[in-house]
Amino acid sequence: MLAIVSSAALQGIHAVPVLVEVNSGESGDPRLILVGLPDAAVKESDDRVFSALANSGYRKPQTRTTINLAPGDLRKEGPMYDLPIALGILQATGQLSGERRLDAFLIAGELSLSGATRPIRGGLAFAMQARSAGKRGVLLPMASAREASLVDEIEVYGVESLAQAAGFIEGKTDLPNLAGTNAFENAKETSDDGLDFSDVKGQTAVKRAVEIAVSGRHNLLMIGPPGSGKSMIAKRIPGIMPEPSLDEFLEILQIESAAGSTRRERIQRRRPYRAPHHTISDVGLLGGGSIPGPGEISLAHNGVLFMDELPEFKRSALEVMRQPLEDANVTISRSAGKVTLPCNFMLVSAMNPCPCGYLGSQQKECSCSPHQIHRYRQRVSGPLLDRIDIHIEAPALTISQLRDASAGESSASIRQRVEAARARQRKRFAGTTIRSNADMSHRSIRQHCQISPDLGDLLQQAMERLGLSARAYDRILKVSRTIADLAESETIQSSHLLEAIQYRSLDRLGSA
Incomplete structure (x- = not known):
């Protein structure tokens, strides 16, 4: 019997889709074959998964079982595929069926030998991938689900064990949907650490x-x-x-x-x-x-x-x-x-x-x-x-x-x-995409950092005396604009420009 579970792999800070395909009931010796360019941590998942299945009250496959992590040309790393592999094995061996479709969720999580889940990297990225893929939601270890709850428009469920995840898929266990809990609004800044x-x-x-x-x-x-x-x-x-x-x-x-x-x-x-x-x-x-x-x-x-x-x-x-x-x-x-x-x-x-x-x-x-x-x-x-x-x-x-x-x-x-x-x-x-004065491009500098001809002459003299580069020229104007902002001035005045010039200490030391 074939079972397909949706998961993901991290590339940088983004998640890309991975399908965990489990085919059980094949003829031959009863063993597990894992393919799909896995690293050492993924290859070791069969030992963790089989122990988790046994300690959660399930039986391991009695026939040859092939697990494919698709696409095959994408390197898979880490233990995050334990939970989707285990659920795929349960469905492929007829031990899991219920009112909730397994392929409606993006699933990831590490399993301990007891069947308990452990947090993984990339929970937030997985939730974003699930949303873009049109999934109903994500099923993740509880600690990883908390960060995923910041992503709206999908359901987010945290599980503490393999048995709890299987019970949820079968409809026997109800889990709270963590999405929409206003995690961002409720997030507070760090408590007073005494640094003032x-x-x-x-x-x-x-x-x-x-x-x-x-x-x-x-x-x-x-x-x-x-x-x-x-x-x-x-x-x-x-x-x-x-x-x-x-x-x-x-x-x-x-x-x-x-x-x-x-x-x-x-x-x-x-x-x-x-x-x-x-x-x-x-x-x-x-x-x-x-x-x-x-x-x-x-x-x-x-x-x-x-x-x-x-x-x-x-x-x-x-x-x-x-x-x-x-x-x-x-x-x-x-x-x-x-x-x-x-x-x-x-x-x-x-x-x-x-x-x-x-x-x-x-x-x-x-x-x-x-x-x-x-x-x-x-x-x-x-x-x-x-x-x-x-x-x-x-x-x-x-x-x-x-x-x-x-x-x-x-x-x-x-x-x-x-x-x-x-x-x-x-x-x-x-x-615009500009968030602060430091992000201004050359065009933005010309538009927002205009100075009078007299100030232009003053800046030219400073540039020549200090031997500054064109990049330093732009940065002096950006700093001048910030000083003017702090002074609530719409235009850059001489005092703003002079203060910005004096913040080139190493240039002045190098020219002495």
């Missing part, structure tokens, strides 16, 4: 630069000695970012789901913050693997990627980031296929002014030679610096600043100004 800008002592100029960077989603580089508060400030940046929209939130969850790092306990409506160590590999940063998956830059999509000690990252890893920073996506090609992953993140980076970290410090003398300083700064290439809109120096704190007991401005207060600036940008770019 009011804790940051001094660094008024740095906090101003951070506010501008977040308001326009500009990339930021902080340069200062150890202990100046660079990492402390970076950790507090998500707290002043606007709440993600529904579309942004679904994109964030889809990437996390594909990477297997979904917040399964409670869906939290917040932006991601990723801080990879400088020893990370190129694949860990950009994504990849035998079957390409998301890396740190994609996991930071619609959020913050913090790269501390920027010059300590491998040169190859830094250089391959140039294209993703420009295009907001990364394309990865492997023998198993090619995928394009989104990575529209805000880059926040930090570095010391020299190898020892104390160049220009009033508290400690720098021990680095000019050659060492030059070689250290050259680890971050000019083309990469061009893609960082704001460079800001974070000086060492004085003892009096550290002793100051007064609280600084809170994150909530800063966030109000950021949201007001973002609101002006949403109004400006309504009807």
Whole structure:
């Protein structure tokens, strides 16, 4: 008897349809044959499935059974096919029949030897695939079904065991439809984690630069000695970012789901913050693997990627980031296929002014030679610096600043100004794919960043003196537009342009 169960395979962050075809009752030795380009984890599913069947009160096939995962030219990986294979075997052997059609649902899930289900990667992507394929709904492990419930227009059911899934298909078990439970509206931001800008002592100029960077989603580089508060400030940046929209939130969850790092306990409506160590590999940063998956830059999509000690990252890893920073996506090609992953993140980076970290410090003398300083700064290439809109120096704190007991401005207060600036940008770019000033194209810059002839001459002088590139020219105008938004100005004024120019610290240092 032939049974066909609909499932899916992950390609990047998207799901593609896979049919699990089970044919039982064939003549020959009683054994199971699994075909369809499975990896090792899929090949091991027969042992898990047979144990789950036995421990759930069902019998395993007594004849030769062939299982085909179609299409045959698509690589299948992971244990997500355990549940559809088990249900297919039950139907093919006449142990499963009921009022609900098996092929009306997209089914995926890992099984334990006891028959209990375990969560899988890609629950959200599977729900989206089921909707586009016209399926009635999805049948997933409970933890994976919670994230899938964010997708509307389909039914979402979570199961705790194989027996429960079989009972649901037969109509003997009723399960709540998790879809339409307003998961997005009920999702709350992270509880107070104690990270607030009011804790940051001094660094008024740095906090101003951070506010501008977040308001326009500009990339930021902080340069200062150890202990100046660079990492402390970076950790507090998500707290002043606007709440993600529904579309942004679904994109964030889809990437996390594909990477297997979904917040399964409670869906939290917040932006991601990723801080990879400088020893990370190129694949860990950009994504990849035998079957390409998301890396740190994609996991930071619609959020913050913090790269501390920027010059300590491998040169190859830094250089391959140039294209993703420009295009907001990364394309990865492997023998198993090619995928394009989104990575529209805000880059926040930090570095010391020299190898020892104390160049220009009033508290400690720098021990680095000019050659060492030059070689250290050259680890971050000019083309990469061009893609960082704001460079800001974070000086060492004085003892009096550290002793100051007064609280600084809170994150909530800063966030109000950021949201007001973002609101002006949403109004400006309504009807386009542009979400913030940093996303403006050359045509948009000409339209929304017009400056007077006098300001044009001023910018030309700065460009010539600092030896800036055309890309840096565009980024100065984008930052100027954001500063004008924060000042509630319809046009870019001289003070806005001058402040944007001064945020090219490394360019000024390099021209000195």
